Amino acid sequence: MLIKRVLILLPVIIFALLLQSFFWVPTYDEQVKGNPLRLEEFITASIGDARILNPILSADSASSTIEDQVFDGLIDRDEDLKFRGRLATGWKIYEEVYFYLNPKVAIKGRKISDPEAVRKLLLAQKGNIKDVEIIPPQKGETEILMPGPDPINLKVRFKAPHRFKVTLKEVDQNFFLKMEKVLGKGYFKTFRPVDHIEMLTAGHEDKLSAIASQVLPATENNPVIIFDLRKGVKFHDGQEFDAGDVKFTYEAIMDPKNLSPRTSDFEPVKYLEVIDRYKVKVVYKRLYFPAFGTWGMGMLPEHLLNSEAMKREAEAKGEDPEKFSMRDSDFNRHPVGTGPFVFRE
Known part of the structure; x- marks a missing residue:
């Protein structure tokens, strides 16, 4: 008899506990009272220091976690792990x-x-x-x-x-x-x-x-892969993203001066051609199975990291522009991307 009572009362008690939470758990509207930005901010922490917040240079998981929020690639994967467009609308x-x-x-x-x-x-x-x-x-x-x-x-x-x-x-x-x-x-x-x-x-x-x-x-x-790029996308500083940024990102990876750990991923590329402002053509030297997936890496802003920008930064720091590389740039601690979040340390 005792067992029957327990089996009957236990579900009733659990249901009552769940039901009462309906009345005291705050809604989203109530949660943002006093702090409207609460639902727009993403705060994260890691057990290690994010050393370089640049997707073509970093090689640690702490940096990659932050970069995934700040930068966008041409593609990414959906919940079914199928490729979908990000900065690219099609291919x-x-x-x-x-x-x-x-x-x-x-x-x-x-x-x-x-x-x-x-x-x-x-x-x-x-x-x-x-x-x-x-x-x-x-x-x-x-x-x-x-x-x-x-x-x-x-x-x-x-x-x-x-x-x-x-x-x-x-x-x-x-x-x-x-x-x-x-x-x-x-x-x-x-x-x-x-x-x-x-x-x-x-x-x-x-x-x-x-x-x-x-x-x-x-x-x-x-x-050959031809990417059609999304129009109207802007970097966090207001500059519009276009095909020039894709070409710059690829060339920055292959520049030996930058010592990018992504070089092997893009070595099979024969050349990258800008067809127009919102279309790029990538031609490979040979068959390369992972080719498409490599374009999920974050795209860099050319206007902040090109040779002229590097020269200005080197001169401002009193360093030799010939020896100054992307690895020495302050950009790596103050990244600017097109991702859903703006980085603040």
Whole structure:
């Protein structure tokens, strides 16, 4: 009988406790009485000191926690861990692949030296191919750094044959494998770059084969991301965010003077092009699986950290502008971003 009473009374007591909280727990409106900013401020603390509040320079979790509130990336993830736009409203991902005309390989029983014939053959393939462009033969001279105990710049002259630029609708890591069924087995692997270059640095002719593929790579996979940027976004100082800030952030990461720990994430980028004020094109040197996710990193304000701004700050501090870098800037303790919160220490 006692157990029955307990089982009946216990839920009633719990319900009564929960019900009474309805009458004394303050509402949001009541909570902000006397302090209207209470719902607009975010106060955080960490067990370690946030040393550098700059998303391209910091390497500690304490700094990253604050940076996530102050800076925005082009993208982030939603509650389902799916990518969504942040400073970017949308994006397009595709691929540009390159290869040289190789008349030594027979296509359907005959060797084809006419690039237009190869182009038509490629365009006849349904599916992922969007466009095929013929790049005329090119010639010139270039230098290649030969690594080793005694690195040396080797100068070579090249005379490249016709080249094809194939634009794909989607990234396809197996494109060249599939195209061998169309152009013939070994069409790409049997292209010999060494036949089209000449060593100009005397005494190093034996190194020609080692660097030939760097001068004229038989094939290239260049994934492309085009970001459409959100208009009207402003940094905390009122300056509008645009494509120039994206380009500046990338270049700042790759600048060896800044010693950014993010360099390896962006090393696969071949180049970043500003198409217009609110659109950027990122082209990669090769297939790189984490490429898209790296753009979740916070974007920097170019107007506060460019070379002119660094020079002014260095001179104001009485330091040598040539040796002064982003790591020495006061910005790292007084960050300005586009994020939801303004930093105050």
